[in-house]
Amino acid sequence: MEVSALIHTEIQKKWIAKFETVKETFKSHAEYNDLHSRFPYENIEWLVNEGYTLLTLPKAYGGEGATIEDMVILQSYLGAIDGATALSIGWHLSVVGQLFEQKMWQPEMLNAFAEAVCQGALVNRAVSEAETGSPTRGGRPATNAVKLNDGFKLNGVKTFTSMSKGLTHFIVSAYYDEIDQIGFFLIDKDTPGIEIADNWDMVGMRATESHDLILNDVHVPQENFVEIRGAGGKKPNGWILHIPSVYLGIAQAARDYAVEFAQTYSPNSIDGTIGDLPTVQQNIGKMESLLLSARHFLWSTAALYVEKKVKTPVWNETSASKVLVMNQGLEVIDIAMRIVGAKSLEMERPLQRYYRDMRAGLHNPPMEDMAYTNIAHSVLGHF
Template sequence: MLNSALINSEIQKKWLQKLEGVKDEFQSHADENDRRSRFPYENVEWLINEGYTLLTLPKAYGGEGATVEDMVVLQTYLGSIDGATALSIGWHLSVVGQLFEQEMWEQDMLNRFAQAVREGALINRAVSEAETGSPTRGGRPATHVTETDDGYIINGVKTFTSMSKGLTHFVVSAYVESLEQVGFFLVKHDMPGVEIADNWNMIGMRATESHDLVLNDVHIPKENFVEIRGAKGKKPNGWILHIPSVYLGIAQAARDYAVDFAKTYSPNSIQGTIGEISTVQQNIGKMESLLLSARHFLWSTARMYHDSGEQIQVWNETSASKVLVLNQGLEVVDLAMRIVGAKSLEMERPLQRYYRDMRAGLHNPPMEDMAYTNIAKSVLGLL
């Protein structure tokens, strides 16, 4: 459980207690799901049934109305339990939070989708493509739509569609030929022509089942054309902090494992445990300092986001959070593995999974070079 002094809302207290109650059960699935590249269906089903997917839906729409800070705290703890579960459900929480906070869709569509979320819907954006790389770089998607009398026909392939087999809704980016603009379309999983390619075979975050989403002549009703890229201007999106939250949690789990190991491992070449060796103590001190730094930076950024009226000052903090947490988190995992030694490479131990999952985080948005460039442009007055 997290330090109680850091918990400052009833939502956090309630959900931390509930997650603590299923910690052992969630972790019992993690190794097998990773080996088989299998989505954590049982974990996500529990989260839906308990109402966790309503966390970032505003109270006015029947949700819990959690803040970005609430989400960050809870996702950090869930990430320490099982990274793949946390990252998967985090995409849903993030999309829902941003959609309703920024009122990105027409009111009628927001109302309809809120009802779907209350009934157990899961959503993620499907924007990455093999041809364009990261969507944050602004490439024009090869996925395209053509207009018909009663809607649109969409064709294309989207990569890195996390939670693909568990999703009920996708927000798909596509080039709208008639407008010569990039639009976003709400696609339901059971529409004819929607397929999951079943081709996710990565070394990290294997259980997210981030397969390709294949769209073959999918008919989209007119009202499901929900966004035009850039139409409402660019705003800070604190909900994207769900990403570093998960990886902070994974780093915390690596630290916890290494500390427990140091307390109990006692080879016959020494008196006592390895926790009494100065080198091990130095590495534990480094791990703790890195985690303290990352945690306070990330959580303070989340608090600033909803405490500030226009949220102008959090552009740089939001970008830097992911870069700082990932890089320091990777160092924490490396130190944990040094403490445990060669045993950290054993497949039966979770440290090797933590390492692989942390590496995957480098390729979640924002990319490091883009984050640094945008921060620099802000400092130089070039944005």
């Protein structure tokens, strides 16, 4: 079955058609941005101007009201065009989708923030810290919030703040000693005391500019204390599927490159192209099968969130989607590089970037060991 046959909503058709108009432009930026660790400003500006940042905002708030399934499919397509752009904007889409679906803030704050999103605001959570590792492991942040008469004062350093220089708002986690809880604070980028460290220098996802966010005596109004971690009970978050969606797209891009190479590369040692060789055909068949498996599992998991008849929370499928897509996607890229051979390591070819970007996905939540452990607890009836 062709991937296009799985596209069925008007939102999906609309945005895939739009992506086609800028695909080559986005791709042309990718190599330079990767080499220079430069954020894809032009790509993100286009997405904002076209209204893609309103995708997961409900229609009642002025957004497009896309479902989790819509987001997963569109992010997969965008990830195949440029992984760093897709992962960056995906954090915003995910945060907005979860906030409004689960009504995580007070109505007044949701209304105000929806207005900001409609005017082009970009948001991400700033939760990781060097001392705690991944926030999904439950460590208490060193970033602290001190109560003042007119709000709070925050100090701390957040790592892995993706899209840091492009964001208009940060949702920062901090330990609030007075209630012995971890709270979340909505902070505007122009608030005094906010600083971007400019220290992102990684092998993979270089263009996301996920610099450290430094908070020096940052004053936050009382009403911007928007959440307490764990309040209201833990719920499955299907919006986090934006992560495997991007990496599925990167694996698809590697597959596409290897197939085109196999169809056109013709060394003088053989008749025809390498695509005529049985060993290459075996690799292409395996690569395609891995992609089919990953795509159908991920997209069907997203569809479960849309299916109103499903009563069982989609915990295990969500965790397994990320693990399965990452592991099979890595294998797809490895096979693609074997097909292309030593040329796959040439810096002017995108395969080496796909490989590096894909490795970065291993360190996005949920971590593999945590996913397997939580699935095991579910199977064993520990919850």
